[in-house]
Amino acid sequence: MDPMIWVIDDDASIRFVFDKALDVNSISHRLFETGDEALAYLKTEIPDVIVSDINMPGTDGLSLIKKVHEVDCNIPFIIITAHSDLTAAIDSYEHGTFEYLPKPFDIEQAVSLIRRAALHRFNLTRKKEMVLASDAVADSKEAEIIGKSPAMQEVFKFIGRVSRTEVPVLIHGETGTGRELVAMALHNHSDRKEQPFISVNVSSMPKETVEHEIFGGIGKGDKEEAAIVKAQNGTLFINEICEMPMEAQTRLLQVLQKGEFLPVGEQKPHKVNVRIIAATSRVLENLVKEGTFISDLYYRLNIIHINMPPLRDRNNDIPMLAKHFLNQSAIENNTEPKKLTSEVLVFLCRQQWPGNVRQLKNLCKYLTIMVTGRDIQLSDLPAEFLQARNTQVKTTTSISGTSKEPVSWQEQLRNWVDGRLKAGERDILSEATPEFERVMLEAALAYTGNHKQESAKLLGWGRNTLTRKIKELNLQ
Template sequence: MNPMIWVIDDDASIRFVFDKALDVNSINHRLFENAEAALEAIKKETPDVIVSDIKMPGIDGLELIKAVHEVDENIPFIIMTAHSDLSAAIDAFNEGSFEYLPKPFDIDQAVAVIRRAAVHRVNMLQLVSQRNRNTLMASPVEQKEETEIIGKSPAMQDVFKFIGRVSKTDLPVLIHGEIGTGRGQVAKALHNHGERTGKSFVSINISSIPQEMVKYELFGDITKDPSTCAIAKAEGGTLFISEINDLPMDCQSRLLKLLQTGEYTNIDSTTAIKANVRVIASTSQDLEAKIAKGTFNSDLFYRLNIININIPPLRDRNNDIPLLTKHFLAQAAQEGHTEPKKLTSEVLVFLCRLPWPGNVRQLKNLCKYLTIMVTGRDIQLVDLPSEFLHANNTQNKSNTSGAVAKENQSWQDMLRSWVDAKLKAGERDILNEAVPEFEKVMLEATLTFTGNHKQESAKLLGWGRNTLTRKIKELNLK
């Protein structure tokens, strides 16, 4: 079977790229520049897969999903958008999209997703013929709450997709991530976009409570008002337990019982209480290592770890820093009733090179500090707190003494020294040696900065996409 693929995008260049790629792969397809034309065509024929932009004049991608699924709910949708945020990902999955592609994307990967969607279509049609089932799609939850989960990096797009896929389930979720990466925001997003939205979201941070008081805060004291405990407050909603790695062993057994039976008991009581809560937990530590040491209950770990998500540290997605700083500076300005500050390019490059041990939280606090302390509109390198400048100097000092000396030279001076050394050594044809190495360094640094997004890298380098692809092959880059 050769599936029929429809591509809908008001951008002629996107349609052109898909046209060529699908032709090369011998895949049947039709191109539409708007959703209205596609809806007219679907009255006469049915596609196997639809690839559609989300933001288009007239009917947008989400409205198109609704309209098409009224005709055939089993047509897989692949949503494309340049607006790579959590809301777009959640909306796309809530409306029933098969996959979500943030622009820019690799066309070969897009074709691979299309093939998977086509196989999915075949499987669904077989299932329909076997079961003759009724329509199972639930109405999407209208949820537009603001969130601070921001990022265009591939790692964060994976987080957005995860939230879109699992928010509708009621299973426990275990969130892994360093302190300050935004584990609480992910937990709140799972709650907001799930069936328990509108109900209580109760967060309890185990590391901030004295160990002897944790059991009372979590399960309640029968001698006092047990309705004030975290589980009781979260009834019908979500209980988020942060830093569960610090949960005392006796509390671990009690929490395991809650997950196994849906019941818990107050401290000093034997009466079981029914609880209707979804449990989401987070940790900044390796729980399996704690199990090996005997400080974490293995049964509890496996109960919690049914679904897990890893949030990357900021240093591993530093290409999100420009977007994050813009957001946090605007937010700080709004809170302080002042004009938003602006980072100079020098400061932005400097920030992208820092290790960020405090992750996104540290960046947000820096933006608040700069909004208050910097008098002008433009933030210069000298405006950064001394600890940030010191952190960079410490990183530099870890290099060899020769490298430290060279850091005061411009790259042009260092290149001139290299040329002088080559000429004095009697070498020839040095330009043919230098240019490929120069291009290789430029390519590797740019691809790392963009998270290996080739189209974005080509733009930053001032090349066309074909030129970048050719250079990658010439220089044997992975």
């Protein structure tokens, strides 16, 4: 079903703007003047996303969140706020707010945010469709895309804008960045969502079988087993299309040009109705120049281009991703979720992650199984991570310029102080204290996924102190 959006605001002009914008975008919605009206209607309908003002007659926005989440805690809230109550809006994150929308806002951005919230709702509540694919993600029960980094917000915007269209989509990114999850999200939010999603990975197939696997034909059994036939009326996702042989490229071009395909060894084409989504780890434009990829096919695929960022470029998402994967692994193994210490989190955020999100997910599976205690220490990491850590430590240079392997952070601090004193410097606490607080703050915020109240508790500060320190240290 299409998502149902509720807009709650006592300002008639704001309700009018949302009404028109959501109508234009064919998004189902209801308008309410007060929170009490919405709560009454909650008895007959559960919305997928709620857009609400904070200050309203009767039940205010924050109280509304609490009451609605008693019925369904997975309904995302988008809070509309004026500058004067921005602090209240930020605090509303603790009540379960998905995002806040400061006035004045751009209505197109608001609609994009609503689409992202609906996608978030979908990922939380709907089980992943059965994927008939050669490289389906068999160990995942939900096609969930996680991330708050600016790069991932751009990906969410693309999904919101493109999912309802019929145009082909080209996803570019390194292996393990979640390209198939994006393809599934595009399918699951399209008008084809009730139809099959078929995924094939060209790089995992012998080149001589690619044509038969995708298009069927004489000599390889019944052509009804072809991926493109299975995907009829749905979506065909072709992973690593950069590895597709030229002959198969020609057949795919015919699908995009004429809506028909020609099985291998046959003379009569077959009509087909599929949406094509492709992914590549290589730059197709370079392959076109090399003559190994058909230029017409490239230009027909490259109408909408989504770039998946590598994990090293979105390391602020690592705490959130790690927590999710550890919880997921705990459920799969029927055990208590493990918890990464702040030292481990900071260390992981500094890694290069050549295997991207998939590598992080596999690490969390390993730690869930192998670590006996609840808290994961640096020494619990597998050998390849410990080797990287030792390399970093051994190349650490002391104040005096000599390389040595420090025993502890206290020794490193003592070396730093000795160096400053020997250099004749005074008032060194004025330099050291802010840097010490900065490190502690960054580690705590990384550990909690930027949750300020929880970070304050970990550091032994009040919420106001933490907010003041963030401002003083220019960490905003």
